[in-house]
Amino acid sequence: MPFQVHEKNFSSQETLVSRKRRVGDAFPRTIVALLTASFLATAVPACEGEVEVERPRARHATKSSKSDNNTEIVVTPQKVATGAELFARNCVKCHGNDAGGRVGIGPSLRSKTFLEAASNKMLLATIAEGRLGTTMTPWKSYIDAAGREALVAYIRSLTPHMVVELDESPLRGDPEAGKPIFESICVQCHGRSGAGYIESSSGTGIGRHAFLSTVTNGFLRYMIINGKSQTRMRGFDGVGAAVIANLDDQQIEDVIAYLRAHTW
């Protein structure tokens, strides 16, 4: 199916159908889907056809690999206070007050969908190692492990959220099919080679090894489907009035495969 790019809106019929699917939006979609799926599996096995239609974003509801989310950080008021202080001193100038982001300078760290999808491991690694080739430098020589953990506790404290279980099933995409999607949509905000801010883009460097090596396919799926809330990165699931394009499951797999195949 060819993808459709929308300037601002899409047909009213589509809107109606999509809105209906948003019933579970107050909760992390994956969790709702998981609960729905397991409840229905035990309680109403005969209704499978109907389930397909009603389940919100059911395609996330597969088992996650436990490997990426296992760094536990207990968020205590003390840690949050230490983190806030470190953040004010070292990070605010790029990431903005309350980590709300500064377009073209530092991404939002308090975005709800971002915090739902980002593992502690990813956040800690990014703070320690930075993102080579961008202005996000490594902090491990300046801020010790306890300080970096306090920073993550602070960032997590900024927006109420629950870390969701991501769909870490094997990638099913075709890089060749993903190429035209990347080139017609993603480059508009992430730069021609996905270099991000350096290419005068509003989006970050999603083509870079320094980014892609720290995130899982489940993270990428989640961010592309749901968007990065509180930023210009809209979801690509065709839901919501501000959607930029409709991408179906396969097209999202394809664009991720393209990113993976062209990491630099």
Ligand code: HEC
């Ligand atoms: C000089 C500017 C600058 C400073 C200072 C800075 N960052 Fe960053 N940070 C960036 C940029 C730019 C990126 C995104 C780079 C990219 O991937 O294109 C980033 C990315 C991140 C990310 C990943 C966010 C995402 O959307 O994937 C985290 C987490 C982060 N920074 C935390 C911190 C913390 C914590 C501090 C303070 C200790 C800090 N940064 C200081 C510029 C900065």
Ligand code: HEC
């Ligand atoms: C309208 C502009 C726009 C378009 C089009 C766009 N993005 Fe984004 N994207 C952004 C912005 C802005 C951010 C977040 C930057 C920030 O936090 O300040 C972002 C963030 C992301 C992130 C999360 C990175 C992180 O760690 O925070 C991913 C993944 C991503 N985009 C993938 C894509 C892909 C794949 C496409 C093409 C299908 C795409 N984007 C198209 C603007 C866009």
